Amino acid sequence: MFESAELGHKVSKEQYKKDSPRLRQELLTKQFELINGKSFSVLILIAGIEGAGKGETVNLLNEWLDPRHIQTHGFLMPRPDELERPGMSRYWEALPAKGKIGVFLGNWYTEPITRRVLGEISKVELDRAVTDIVRLERMLAAEDVLLVKFWFHLSKAQQKRRLQALERDPDRRGWVKKQDWEAFRLYDRFRAVAQHALRLTDRGEAPWTVVEGADAEYRNLTVANTLLAALADRLARKERAETCVPDTTPPLPRPVDDRNVLTSLDYGRKLPRSRYDREKDRWQARLRALTLKPKFARRSVVLVFEGFDAAGKGGGIRRVTQAVDARIYKVVPIQAPTDEEAARPYLWRFWRHLPRRGRITIFDRSWYGRVMVERIEGFCSERDWMRAYSEINDFEHQLVEHGVVVVKFFLAITKDEQLRRFREREQTPFKRFKITAEDWRNRKKWTRYGHAVCDMVDRTSTDAAPWTLVEANDKLFARVKVLRTVCEAIERAL
């Protein structure tokens, strides 16, 4: 992939002076369409060889475009605190909002390529990292992020000349460090590893542009032309790039009998109050003890609470939080997204709340809203929620790979029990706020919610992050099952 970028491309200063004003103008026009339309965001990935013009390109973009709508993020190799959360967290947090341009200098390619060059990971591990990147980029493209990926290249001879020239310059001699010459000695290996990674990640929804970096004029015009073409194309289409084939087949047809994961639950399960008090006490003490173990400080925990309205999510959560030092957990109630959240891929608002080591994040409702309420209420298209199953599996897989203990609860009650609780809520003054017209509306869609739950469990109950269905007609039974499941999951992990 680098052959065309080792030909000694060059553009004369005169040509550059002639071409650049028009290019700048066109780029700005397109940027304003982007800003005003706010229908997608642009993410420019800048990668490549040292000294090939990466930093200069960042300056070019900020000079030629309206810099108030560009945000550049520089990523170095992860620091200790960044290692406390799943590797992609810092990139996720930096994703641009719709209408904005984000520039990632250093990005998700840097670490796997560098580590492979240094021999820290195997070829197979590199390929796996690359596969994850492909899935991530496909998802971003489907979530209205226009990906523009630049790889800046220098031939081996050019790189050598560059380092030597710097060393001859008295003002710049100090810029060349020992590690620059060490990197040069690894040139061939770096080129081969990069070529491999680029080939596997050069895809329709996120193609690479390899830019020869030696001649500034050539480089600048190439970057500007590429970005302009990508912007113009996307703006003309008005719709996002859909990947040709959906990630997942349509939800399973309903079983022809009435058996499913919900109807098979034994809703008669009960715990008498006296046994409840004893068991609750026992599991809470155990949970507390687990969180005090030194090993716990090296793990983190994500609890997901989903369930039918009035199934007792809040009560279940509180029995967990009662047992844990309030300084190590955070409860995140999921509501309507803020404008910062709505302007980004739907998983962004969950990434920003992931726990660091030794901490617990409890999601009161979660990313499963995508395949539940958003599906049923038509807040997203069928294609959107259909691809969400595999996107969610990828997301949870990353958590688990990072050592996060993921426990997902669905609290299930019967339709009659829900009615009883709704009425009780209406009659108890301090519970009245928990019951709204929307709850009654949702209740009318009981069957459709049930189908969505079954699809969700079938498609996202994985080895890594299985669902726990909780028979919640009896609150006492449900709370103890929640506590026990949390304890057992943490125990297995420690």
Place this chain on the structure above:
Amino acid sequence: MFESAELGHKVSKEQYKKDSPRLRQELLTKQFELINGKSFSVLILIAGIEGAGKGETVNLLNEWLDPRHIQTHGFLMPRPDELERPGMSRYWEALPAKGKIGVFLGNWYTEPITRRVLGEISKVELDRAVTDIVRLERMLAAEDVLLVKFWFHLSKAQQKRRLQALERDPDRRGWVKKQDWEAFRLYDRFRAVAQHALRLTDRGEAPWTVVEGADAEYRNLTVANTLLAALADRLARKERAETCVPDTTPPLPRPVDDRNVLTSLDYGRKLPRSRYDREKDRWQARLRALTLKPKFARRSVVLVFEGFDAAGKGGGIRRVTQAVDARIYKVVPIQAPTDEEAARPYLWRFWRHLPRRGRITIFDRSWYGRVMVERIEGFCSERDWMRAYSEINDFEHQLVEHGVVVVKFFLAITKDEQLRRFREREQTPFKRFKITAEDWRNRKKWTRYGHAVCDMVDRTSTDAAPWTLVEANDKLFARVKVLRTVCEAIERAL
């Protein structure tokens, strides 16, 4: 302050059962007024002695109120990465939005009190920390944050009984650690230090409530009553608590002659192109070299660019960024706030962008908008922008205390030069986006902007963070002055 909280307060279970439903109901009603009104936020600080019910109170709040609008943050002693940014950063980032309730378990009182008890800081240092807290809380109150501060207390005898009881319980024995008994040995000292800190920070805009923690029913009712009263009072007033006396006297009267910091500048200063090329090159090389020094990795830099429209802020910023590795700097253009930003005290959006060690944040416009555009356009009241001078000085003082190099530029041009540049922008296609109707409108307020600049420089040019006024009629001169000033400031710091 603890005498009333050592009397063995108690509420019977019957009384509690009788009183609590009404209290819950009233609290919820007030919370809904808060949620719907979105005119202020509530920040509940929870502090006090170990085992006096802090965590239980967090659970109570989440049970009695609508937990979807409460966010609890637990703060432990700062971790290494948290120490890389000014100490208050983590609290600032966690501030609740209007309409929400934030609960800080562990907060800005924890660290100074703990460190004083352990003898790590002197009495004078404690008092200074406490003074900073008073200023912070006064500002938060003025920025529509209702502060409710609880100190949970146990008498020495109660604390001893609690630890002994835990040790007798086979399920809970493990909870009592060696450090709990160590803390108990420091009880008297802790009580004295806390009493001192509480006395100094018990103020009208943010009073303390000391709660005896031994009896759960008494504790819960006290917390609920206190919060209810605070909410009801604030909701009834509809307006925020104004501190009685403004922090600062009104801006100085204009000098009776025409001399001021702007008119005294020599706008004729110029640099010929050839000298510019040489000087720019030299200072950029120096800046690069400075950022590569090992010592630089232990500091951070904040650059502020303010100036008249078309004065060349963007060009000045780019001459800096050209010299620095793009992975260590971030340019933050200040525009209209997002809804997350608008719902919080005005400095919040700047705190969230402060650099960690070894990094540079460049603000393209800044917090000085408060005393410039917001003052002139009437976006905030006179009282608001008048108190902003001292709030900004406090803010910058914290940065400098933390070792941040703060450099503030005001780029000044003459009115004629602005006109010339506006016209040039209109005539150059790729510069046209830089000139809007708003720029022409602002230009009509030239004199008032000038006065605001003079007041700003007079009131916020401090030893710690002085202003650099840049004569910017000649862009080349201005850019070199910017580069030189940045270099010299970093050099002084290293």
